[in-house]
Amino acid sequence: MKKYFDKKESWSNKERKERQDESLSAMVKLGYKKSHRLKAILDANKINPKSIKTREDLEKLPVTSREKLVEMEMQEPPYAGLENPSVPIDRIFTSPGPVYEPHLSENDCLWARAFFAAGIGPKDIALNAFSYHLVAAGLTFHNGLRKVGATVVPSGTSSSQIQVQLIKDLKVTAYVGTPSFLMSIINKAKEMGFSFKKDFRLKKACFAAEPLLAALRQAFEKEYGIDTYQMYGATEVGDVAYECSQKNGWHICEETIVEIVDPATGKNVPAGELGEVVVTRLNEIFFLLRFGTGDLSRLITEKCPCGRTSYRLAGIAGRVGDAVKVRGLFLTPSQLKMISVKFNNLPLQAVVNHQGHDDILKLRLEKIMPEIGASKWEENFKKTFREICTVKIDQIEYVERGSIKTDSKLIIDERRW
Numbered sequence: 001m002k003k004y005f006d007k008k009e010s011w012s013n014k015e016r017k018e019r020q021d022e023s024l025s026a027m028v029k030l031g032y033k034k035s036h037r038l039k040a041i042l043d044a045n046k047i048n049p050k051s052i053k054t055r056e057d058l059e060k061l062p063v064t065s066r067e068k069l070v071e072m073e074m075q076e077p078p079y080a081g082l083e084n085p086s087v088p089i090d091r092i093f094t095s096p097g098p099v100y101e102p103h104l105s106e107n108d109c110l111w112a113r114a115f116f117a118a119g120i121g122p123k124d125i126a127l128n129a130f131s132y133h134l135v136a137a138g139l140t141f142h143n144g145l146r147k148v149g150a151t152v153v154p155s156g157t158s159s160s161q162i163q164v165q166l167i168k169d170l171k172v173t174a175y176v177g178t179p180s181f182l183m184s185i186i187n188k189a190k191e192m193g194f195s196f197k198k199d200f201r202l203k204k205a206c207f208a209a210e211p212l213l214a215a216l217r218q219a220f221e222k223e224y225g226i227d228t229y230q231m232y233g234a235t236e237v238g239d240v241a242y243e244c245s246q247k248n249g250w251h252i253c254e255e256t257i258v259e260i261v262d263p264a265t266g267k268n269v270p271a272g273e274l275g276e277v278v279v280t281r282l283n284e285i286f287f288l289l290r291f292g293t294g295d296l297s298r299l300i301t302e303k304c305p306c307g308r309t310s311y312r313l314a315g316i317a318g319r320v321g322d323a324v325k326v327r328g329l330f331l332t333p334s335q336l337k338m339i340s341v342k343f344n345n346l347p348l349q350a351v352v353n354h355q356g357h358d359d360i361l362k363l364r365l366e367k368i369m370p371e372i373g374a375s376k377w378e379e380n381f382k383k384t385f386r387e388i389c390t391v392k393i394d395q396i397e398y399v400e401r402g403s404i405k406t407d408s409k410l411i412i413d414e415r416r417w
């Protein structure tokens, strides 16, 4: 039986670096020719594309944050001029911002390494509970599952009752989605009178888009007999890292160059130190170099007992900026500002907390006008909020005029991981 998805996973560090440096150098040269935005960035920084030969040379380039990418795409929709106009694009995804991403290619092995490492293969029937519309998640995880030969049930964001039905009727063996949603499915199954462990065959779960809390992982594994795996990526750059059976750090995908940098300087921090995860995906379609994820992590350079030779990320320690993820979705200060403007510069503040294993999003709003708080007004506000931020509000707290100071943070994250 194959031990790894492909032989790249057991390359020596030297071989991996040489091949990645080669691809990077080719990508920058091609990007300079095809993407006028990349050309402009390199020219502005007085960088000759031929001088980017190794991953160390990337430090000469600025880090592009998600906010910066949104700004660039707003100036020049849809891809900020970062694309290769000569390559046909398979699909276009969006994520809140809005940001548009040309799908790398349906032939790409996106997420397949992660599923392989989690032991998913042709004998599995996998429930893919990620959204299939607009965002990249559903279809890219689907593709990855197909690449390892699994049968996919594209259940998307159907209700937990439907998911339970599918797990039961189709004898589903693996789950792909967020950990909190799996827990609601388990709770729903209990409500419907089933014993998740005894009545169902679901024994593996691959999670993304949300941190997997230790207590929750333990519950899945001990109480329900589900072997759990974490996957890490970003819509803008695809899959970035994945957990192997050792469950001690996430192996960096072979198609990406990951740097851990000091967010203030953009320079790499010494191996093992905490910094921002900055990703360059080696490809010929979208020339986004040094994408700053805003996530904090550190690199594990010691060899992994699983035999894969790639370095690992030691999980995610938090967020660099003020943007936070609520139920796996980004909530950024810029989105909140946009909403405030739409409602007459309404002073507002988002507070994110936990209730059990679920994220709870509360909005604090100042009653600056009498109609604020009326059911019709609230309905309209919630609808606009959801359109801009994607994520749903759980609670609204109306506060007196002047309660939210102009210099206070737009998002307060009270969760403790």
Ligand SMILES: [Zn+2]
Pocket (backbone or CB within 6 Å): 244, 245, 246, 251, 304, 305, 306, 307, 308
């Ligand atoms: Zn490993």
